[in-house]
Amino acid sequence: MASYKGAYSNEQSLNFVIPIIVILFLGIIYIMTQRADSGFVSFILIGAAALTMFYWVKVLKKMAKNQKPAYTQAREQETKNWVYDLIKGEEEFVFVAEVPGPEDKITVRLVDGILYIRGTSGFSKEIPIEGVKEMQIFDFKYKNGVLTLRIK
Numbered sequence: 001m002a003s004y005k006g007a008y009s010n011e012q013s014l015n016f017v018i019p020i021i022v023i024l025f026l027g028i029i030y031i032m033t034q035r036a037d038s039g040f041v042s043f044i045l046i047g048a049a050a051l052t053m054f055y056w057v058k059v060l061k062k063m064a065k066n067q068k069p070a071y072t073q074a075r076e077q078e079t080k081n082w083v084y085d086l087i088k089g090e091e092e093f094v095f096v097a098e099v100p101g102p103e104d105k106i107t108v109r110l111v112d113g114i115l116y117i118r119g120t121s122g123f124s125k126e127i128p129i130e131g132v133k134e135m136q137i138f139d140f141k142y143k144n145g146v147l148t149l150r151i152k
Contacts, residue, residue: 018060022053086129093132095149099123103142108149110137117147 029049033042084097099106101120109116115127132151139150 018057022057025053026050082125084127086127088131091152092138093129093135093149093151095127095129095147095151097147098145099142099147100145106142106147108137108140108147110135110151115149115151 026046026049029046030042033045082098084095087094087096095115097117099117099119100123105120107116107118110129110132113129113131113133115129117123117125117127129151135151137149138152139148141148
């Protein structure tokens with residue numbers, strides 16, 4: 001089974017989109033100058049428009065190189081900052097974590113020792129818990145964004 005290992009970047013999309021926008025913009029300027037019937041003035045306008053477009057293309061490419069896409073920044077921050085507490089007792093476990101969303105949108109399942117938690121805004125986590133193969137979620141509390149589970 002083959003998999004794609006290349007990385008997608010903003011620069012790749014800009015290298016495709018910017019030339020198209022430049023050509024369209026210059027075409028519009030050319031058509032407008034042809035309708036005005038000013039020979040030398042149209043040449044100056046097209047030159048000024050071309051220089052302006054080249055300047056902004058450089059600025060956009062420079063910005064794209066230095067910036068990560070917003071969706072990857074949010075995902076990285078979400079996985080780095082999410083923490084939970086698992087308190088192991090003799091006969092029960094207590095799981096405490098912050099989960100985004102209202103109580104009716106929070107879904108929690110315990111299947112074969114893996115705790116599945118799903119909230120809103122695409123929040124989803126899988127937490128393996130050792131020693132709970134035969135246990136079930138006994139108590140579910142959710143208050144002010146904090147989920148508390150008792151597993152027996």
